[in-house]
Amino acid sequence: MSDTPATPSPSRQADIVVAGAGYVGLVTAVAIKQAAPELDILLVDAAPDGVWERDTRASAIAAAAIRMLTHLGTWEAIREEAEPIREMIVTDSKTGDPVRPVFLTFGGEAEPGEPFAHMVPNVALNGALRQRAAELGVAIRAGAPVTGIAERPAAIAVELGQETVEARLLVAADGVRSKIRDMAGIRTVHTDYGQSGIVVTVHHERPHGGRAEEHFLPAGPFAILPLKGNRSSLVWTEPTAEAERLLRADEMVFELELEQRFGLKLGRLTVEGRPRAFPLGLTLARDFVKPRIALAGDAAHGIHPIAGQGLNLGFKDAAALAEVVVDAARLGRDIGALDTLELYQRWRRFDTVQMGVTTDVLNRLFSNDNGLLRTVRSFGLSLVDRAPFAKRHFIAQASGLSGGASPRLLRGEAI
Numbered sequence: 001m002s003d004t005p006a007t008p009s010p011s012r013q014a015d016i017v018v019a020g021a022g023y024v025g026l027v028t029a030v031a032i033k034q035a036a037p038e039l040d041i042l043l044v045d046a047a048p049d050g051v052w053e054r055d056t057r058a059s060a061i062a063a064a065a066i067r068m069l070t071h072l073g074t075w076e077a078i079r080e081e082a083e084p085i086r087e088m089i090v091t092d093s094k095t096g097d098p099v100r101p102v103f104l105t106f107g108g109e110a111e112p113g114e115p116f117a118h119m120v121p122n123v124a125l126n127g128a129l130r131q132r133a134a135e136l137g138v139a140i141r142a143g144a145p146v147t148g149i150a151e152r153p154a155a156i157a158v159e160l161g162q163e164t165v166e167a168r169l170l171v172a173a174d175g176v177r178s179k180i181r182d183m184a185g186i187r188t189v190h191t192d193y194g195q196s197g198i199v200v201t202v203h204h205e206r207p208h209g210g211r212a213e214e215h216f217l218p219a220g221p222f223a224i225l226p227l228k229g230n231r232s233s234l235v236w237t238e239p240t241a242e243a244e245r246l247l248r249a250d251e252m253v254f255e256l257e258l259e260q261r262f263g264l265k266l267g268r269l270t271v272e273g274r275p276r277a278f279p280l281g282l283t284l285a286r287d288f289v290k291p292r293i294a295l296a297g298d299a300a301h302g303i304h305p306i307a308g309q310g311l312n313l314g315f316k317d318a319a320a321l322a323e324v325v326v327d328a329a330r331l332g333r334d335i336g337a338l339d340t341l342e343l344y345q346r347w348r349r350f351d352t353v354q355m356g357v358t359t360d361v362l363n364r365l366f367s368n369d370n371g372l373l374r375t376v377r378s379f380g381l382s383l384v385d386r387a388p389f390a391k392r393h394f395i396a397q398a399s400g401l402s403g404g405a406s407p408r409l410l411r412g413e414a415i
């Protein structure tokens with residue numbers, strides 16, 4: 001008989017292990033802990049400590065998510081760094097066109113005095129959430145990837161290298177290439193767009209006036225998003241081979257290609273830091289939950305950034321999951337049982353698939369140079385531009401304030 005027990009005893013126990021200290025994992029942990037301080041939460045991340053501080057990107061955060069961040073006591077720390085998006089314009093033209101006719105303009109308020117979105121540097125968002133997690137007593141363990149999972153009676157064993165933590169619930173917020181999703185045997189529907197999003201920050205001579213621009217070019221959308229000062233964050237879609245060529249190109253060639261798309265309306269452009277490219281695709285998990293496991297954020301759905309909604313969908317997951325878990329804990333129910341987690345799945349799956357399909361259709365409709373489609377697009381955009389009701393609908397969508405029953409946190413309310 002072997003001395004090694006068949007079921008090694010856990011080195012630690014926790015109520016919840018959250019895997020992934022990206023925004024979704026952080027918000028989920030903070031939201032649950034703020035409402036139910038008695039729950040013991042361990043937050044683990046594969047990346048070594050300090051990697052998050054090197055992220056130079058920024059994200060468009062919708063008004064609903066800001067209501068939640070305010071309620072979670074983090075928005076005050078982020079606000080200084082955030083730039084409100086006051087207006088948005090949409091154009092549809094060819095790359096070298098000297099003038100890009102504007103087909104659609106939005107004035108950007110969700111409610112009077114509440115911009116529909118803000119641009120926030122990722123470091124500011126991540127830093128504020130980490131600070132709040134520390135205040136609430138949520139331990140974050142860096143350099144600790146989940147390497148295996150196993151079912152236990154009424155628990156899940158989460159392997160972190162040599163250590164095993166036994167928990168009642170594992171939240172997999174480990175990104176679009178989620179290993180935990182694979183370990184749990186959850187399959188996905190995946191489409192590779194063959195496109196990459198080049199993300200780069202530029203400084204320009206003249207102020208942007210809080211204006212966001214989306215230029216539909218034949219290779220895909222080219223988005224200009226306002227940052228603090230005379231700076232903008234760009235998300236520039238190209239076929240992957242072309243994106244790689246641009247990143248390898250000489251600095252001057254890159255800047256010339258950039259100028260051709262951006263134009264000179266804001267004066268001379270200077271690239272800040274190194275541009276990076278991210279492969280784009282649509283990945284939808286077939287199930288969001290299994291007994292004792294819930295997927296959240298990109299682990300459940302990776303979508304095209306054409307509408308700047310990926311992270312906002314993830315925030316909705318975090319808010320809905322936190323509400324379901326906290327309600328279950330208060331009622332004395334098992335927080336990791338399948339019937340509890342199915343409430344979360346039912347709440348989030350339809351909205352997610354709807355957004356995934358919408359971004360997929362938009363990308364296919366706009367990332368091409370087909371003459372007929374171009375005419376139909378221009379006609380459609382100008383119709384929307386003349387319809388105040390349609391515009392209000394778009395603003396409500398972009399604010400994250402429409403689309404089914406909203407979790408309480410996204411209305412700025414306590415759970």
Ligand SMILES: Cc1cc2nc3c(=O)[nH]c(=O)nc-3n(C[C@H](O)[C@H](O)[C@H](O)COP(=O)(O)OP(=O)(O)OC[C@H]3O[C@@H](n4cnc5c(N)ncnc54)[C@H](O)[C@@H]3O)c2cc1C
Pocket residue numbers: 019020021022023024025044045046047058059060061144145146147173174175176179180197198199235278296297298299305308309310311312313314
């Ligand atoms: C080019 C581009 C532009 C975008 N712009 C916007 C935008 O403007 N607005 C918006 O809303 N969204 C935007 N998005 C989408 C947004 O970036 C993602 O939806 C968001 O980052 C997902 O957050 P997450 O926490 O789910 O995953 P991630 O941010 O990917 O975090 C996953 C975390 O899990 C950790 N991890 C991985 N494996 C393990 C493991 N085995 N164990 C433990 N930890 C693990 C990783 O280290 C990481 O910290 C954009 C995306 C792209 C590609």
